[in-house]
């Protein structure tokens with residue numbers, strides 16, 4: 182038997198412990214499932230065994246099927262999860278699952294097939310397969326509706342929600358909650374069940390019923406999913422499985438589930454989502470930073486600057502329970518910043534997403550100050566002042582003289598050279614970039630920008646603190662715009678070229694939104710505020726080469742005072758404070774006149790060209806970034822785009838998408854664009870060409 186399963190007979194109980202760190206994944210090829218099956222079979226034939234206890238070693242029961250085995254050959258001599266569960270449904274002695282920690286996917290399906298379930302207080306249950314583009318494929322779609330009813334089961338599976346032990350108990354998934362030591366209590370409880378002669382409860386034999394008509398229930402679910410999950414096939418497939426649970430015998434329902442699962446697991450959507458699952462975890466591994474690198478304790482944070490970024494960053498720390506002082510030497514700005522924070526929290530409370538107690542607790546962790554000296558107690562100081570090198574340098578030089586010797590000095594710059602900022606301090610090894618995205622309290626992405634001299638320990642601390650405040654941290658190197666913004670500039674530039682050549686802003690947005698982005702580039706600009714880019718362009722205008730192709734349409738829009746949603750119009754019109762974008766005919770006229778002034782013959786541009794030009798612009802720049810070592814790996818870029826820029830997750834990020842469609846196709850497309858009359862700016866990235874030459878793809 183595999184070493185990953187420990188089987189011992191404790192009195193009359195056959196105790197089976199899954200011991201496959203780090204999350205007790207139910208691997209086929211490592212023999213984990215076969216080990217459980219063998220143990221149960223052994224106990225079935227052992228007269229001294231009256232029942233089984235199934236539990237996980239370490240911190241959890243099981244994180245589910247081994248995701249890394251999807252799409253790979255399975256050892257035909259070893260049992261699959263379905264084999265195991267089918268056998269468990271025939272066992273004549275009670276099986277009790279003792280659930281602890283994350284119990285997910287196939288792990289929960291295994292528990293649902295047991296006859297009783299008990300859970301420790303730290304247990305977190307979910308059928309999160311939908312997040313990987315698949316569905317619970319080991320009977321979960323048939324058993325959960327039978328245990329808790331379809332109305333409760335369906336949303337849990339469609340959203341992949343995590344629920345705590347108490348919630349699971351209230352729903353009836355778990356029969357008993359354990360306070361003390363899980364193993365001891367589980368043994369005691371199992372013996373009691375057996376002694377009392379409690380019946381074997383098989384979920385597969387439960388009646389599934391509901392008061393509402395099945396057609397009505399399923400019809401509503403289909404409607405809801407069609408509107409909420411465009412581009413994601415798994416949620417609709419889950420509905421079909423639940424319908425099967427409601428209308429077919431258990432064994433036929435399993436067949437439907439299996440068919441739907443097999444279709445999904447080979448889909449590009451699922452491959453993309455699985456790629457992002459592993460990529461997000463891979464991004465935690467930073468070259469030159471050991472796994473056990475020493476970290477600095479961060480118990481107090483200071484944020485310098487109380488504008489949009491400063492307030493959002495402050496909230497991110499308070500939300501994670503970390504005390505934070507927000508500093509602005511201008512009293513008026515500070516008051517406004519603190520009011521913004523309060524308003525944001527109040528809005529969340531009024532939407533019912535936060536209790537007033539938690540709001541008060543969070544606000545209680547935030548202190549405002551007008552004295553820079555108040556950074557003195559902080560372990561981590563994040564500067565979020567105006568994006569101007571001289572201002573940043575002056576702030577850093579002051580911080581260096583006030584902050585504790587071992588404090589980390591971080592900048593939230595989105596463009597400036599961190600090495601230059603670090604150079605004004607006496608501790609460049611403790612200077613790092615923490616590039617938050619607006620709104621910083623909402624957006625998940627955090628670019629951790631390592632300077633030339635940033636120490637491994639500071640990088641490790643920054644990555645850890647990023648996770649602590651529930652961000653997705655990705656470590657990148659220094660260049661103008663780092664990874665995300667450097668690429669997005671190419672994308673926006675291409676969108677501007679497209680409107681100069683013949684497309685209208687709403688046509689570009691429509692094509693990109695149909696591709697799967699939540700918002701096209703022009704709607705995104707309107708939301709972010711067009712004045713920000715305008716100010717940057719004005720600053721950079723002195724250094725712009727006179728021969729460089731430059732689209733002045735955004736400037737012409739800004740000159741009219743149209744900065745987007747906040748002024749009621751930008752590329753679009755927004756009537757009566759609404760956020761619904763309406764086509765702005767005046768902007769269309771500006772665009773058309775602009776092309777005429779430049780002598781550009783406008784042409785009809787198909788959405789395929791729009792999508793390809795914008796996507797290839799991202800991919801090509803991503804390839805350059807990789808060759809310069811600014812991003813450590815292609816998958817890091819995908820994580821940045823999925824978590825920070827609304828790239829459709831079911832396409833896996835720009836680099837994965839390029840792999841999906843083929844790198845040759847990308848290079849060919851770029852060559853075609855370059856051959857066009859206005860395409861001289863297109864040059865295929867040498868890194869992309871090298872990959873093609875070597876028959877490789879991004880990530881190899």
Ligand code: HSC
Nearest residue numbers: 206244245246247248249261283285286287317318319462
């Ligand atoms: C599933 O169960 C399908 C079923 O319906 C069965 C279908 C039947 C098919 C039959 C076919 C015949 N597998 O996240 P962390 C790794 S689908 C493999 O940092 P945490 C992870 O990559 C699965 N590896 O830990 C990382 O590796 P690294 C449904 C897995 O403590 C390491 O573990 N389950 C893995 O922050 C640590 O991960 C899920 O979707 C897995 N299942 O969070 C749950 N899970 O160190 C996915 C993790 O090398 N997992 N790893 O980078 C999670 O959500 C989180 O990992 C936990 C732990 C909350 C479990």
